[in-house]
Amino acid sequence: MTAVLFDFSGTLFRIESTASWLRAVLDEADIALPEPELAQAAKALHVAGALPGGANPAQLPEELAEVWRIRDQSAELHRAAYTGLSRRVPLPDPGLHDALYDRHRTPAAWTPYPDAAEVLYGLCERGIGIGVVSNIGWDLRPVFREHGLDRFVDAYVLSYEHGIQKPDPRLFATACEALEVDPRETLMVGDDRRADGGAAALGCRVHLVDPLPTAERPDGLRPVLDLAG
Incomplete structure (x- = not known):
C-alpha cells in the first residue's frame, strides 16, 4: 500500500x-x-x-x-x-x-482513539501517504491540530467541501488524486460498511473497525500497520 x-x-x-x-x-x-x-x-x-x-x-x-x-x-x-x-x-x-x-x-x-497517534506515526515513518475522508458538515482540521495529529495527515477530503458524500466513489477518487496514489494501492479504514465500503468501487482495499468508546477499543487501529505492509 x-x-x-x-x-x-x-x-x-x-x-x-x-x-x-x-x-x-x-x-x-x-x-x-x-x-x-x-x-x-x-x-x-x-x-x-x-x-x-x-x-x-x-x-x-x-x-x-x-x-x-x-x-x-x-x-x-x-x-x-x-x-x-x-x-x-x-x-x-x-x-x-x-x-x-x-x-x-x-x-x-472529541477524543482520539488510544492507538491513533501510534498508527499514524508508524505509517508516516514508512513514507505511506495519509488522507482523511469524512462525511461531515464542518472543518475538522482544528480537532486534528488540537490533539497533535494534524502533522501526520497529508490531505483532508471532507464531503461538505465537495458537495459529495460517501459512498460516492468520487470522494475517494479526490483523496487519491490529492495524495497522487493509485486507488489499487490504497487502503480505506472506516467504521461504516456502506459509506466507507464505497472505496472498493475504485479498487481500494477496505478495512472496518468497530466504533466503540475509546476505553473499549485501545488497539483497534493497530492491524492497519500490518495491512499497509
Missing part, C-alpha cells in the same frame, strides 16, 4: 457521550438542571440521534428524511439535520439547540 485513507468519527476519533455534551453546554450557559432531568434529556437526545458522531435516530421524522439523507453535502444541511433532531427534545432554553451543535464542532468534544 502506498496510502491509507481514514474516516474521522468512530475511526480515528470518538465524540463525547451525549450526557457530557449536554452538560458542557448547560455549564457554558450557566443553566443548572437536577441530575435526573439532565439524564432524561441526554437520553432523549441520544434516542433522537441529535449528537453528530453519536447514534443514528431511533426513528427519523418524515419531515427531516430528505435533509438527513443529504446532510453531509453542505454545512447548512448538516446543521439543519442535527438541530432539527435536537429541537424535538424540550430543553430549558431554545438557544441550547444551536449551542449543542456548536459544541460538537470543538476539539474538546
